[in-house]
Ligand SMILES: [Zn+2]
């Protein structure tokens with residue numbers, strides 16, 4: 001549910017960002033945008049559709065369910081997942097901010113040293129730094145500010161071990177604790193309330209599907225069928241956007257239109273239009289195509305079926321071009337058969353689901369059918385076993401959620417229908433209240449151990465680097481003094497400036513060093529073990 005929330009946010013923010021980018025192109029799109037034919041018409045190469053209204057409904061139901069007592073356990077799990085993801089994100093951001101601040105402090109230090117070379121009168125040796133004086137020089141170009149808004153001051157004269165310190169991040173010699181400088185992660189409750197509040201404003205409500213079409217000859221376009229209030233939505237986006245929106249080209253109660261910069265040389269500049277019936281991103285070269293032709297008419301019909309949630313279709317020649325270019329032609333009958341692929345189609349939903357290709361050559365279908373049956377016979381038991389193992393490790397209520405997915409995958413079989421061949425299954429389970437937490441649990445089951453593993457590995461690597469640093473310091477000490485230190489004395493190594501700071505193991509291990517009979521040091525962390533070579 002968090003993911004869908006994120007998707008929805010992406011849509012909202014994508015619109016905001018899209019508008020913010022606005023610049024070129026006078027809208028060649030004069031006709032009222034009333035239906036998706038502008039996107040689905042003509043010779044598209046690939047087209048995707050997803051049931052935006054259905055997802056929207058399920059998203060809201062899911063989010064509201066999380067707020068009820070029954071949703072408490074799902075919410076707790078989701079919070080854990082969001083917490084891990086956000087913490088990782090926040091950690092990366094914190095590290096980037098620390099690095100930026102450190103670079104700023106080095107620049108400041110350099111600027112102060114230059115100032116002292118040029119000026120008789122020294123800056124105060126301690127306390128706040130007179131940035132205005134440094135900028136006026138100009139010894140300091142740019143802002144010279146900390147990304148977290150910390151203020152800079154001097155701890156003492158620079159020629160006597162003084163340094164620039166930040167009120168948030170500290171200094172190179174005395175960094176402040178990472179906890180003090182960490183960016184607080186966003187919490188789930190705020191996110192849910194934000195989405196539900198937006199929903200309550202009734203500014204944008206998906207009513208049909210989201211269409212996306214690509215055509216190398218004719219550009220690309222996307223259309224979201226929705227009840228939309230262009231002017232109030234514009235006002236809302238203006239209030240939440242991080243930077244002011246550009247001026248729309250057209251702004252009436254029924255229509256707001258923006259020009260966006262061209263995404264690349266030779267590509268048409270897109271126009272973003274909000275109307276009462278939806279949002280249209282138009283980056284087609286030729287807006288004249290208005291009715292779906294050939295295979296796309298079938299796709300539009302499938303989208304209207306009411307049981308479909310996701311559709312994708314593409315021209316098979318894009319996939320087979322490389323195969324066809326091969327010289328000599330492939331001897332493998334399966335590869336040869338694949339060359340006659342004309343279209344690829346994926347249908348997912350509560351109706352029959354399938355991933356199929358259309359083939360021009362009937363003989364190819366027979367060959368591929370045999371090969372596919374063999375493959376499915378191998379893969380299906382593997383997937384089933386994987387899911388079965390997952391299920392065994394889960395609490396009973398989680399099993400109930402995952403079982404329908406296992407059943408769905410188990411029901412996959414080879415399907416043929418005229419020129420179409422592929423795999424299919426009866427529809428996905430109707431009860432999305434079961435599916436959504438199940439998917440969340442599967443994601444959590446996969447994501448949390450992976451995040452934890454990645455963090456563990458990063459910490460172990462950091463610890464190894466620490467031990468290598470200790471080893472280097474001990475060896476340098478031996479070279480300087482002519483005798484080998486018999487124990488690890490960090491204060492001594494710091495005083496001799498062989499270490500800049502005491503290395504800290506992120507898992508709380510402590511370091512020791514023993515000199516082996518062969519003369520080599522053996523550095524060990526109590527948590528991570530010995531230094532590897
Ligand atoms: Zn700082």
Ligand SMILES: [Zn+2]
Nearest residue numbers: 463505509525
């Ligand atoms: Zn360690």
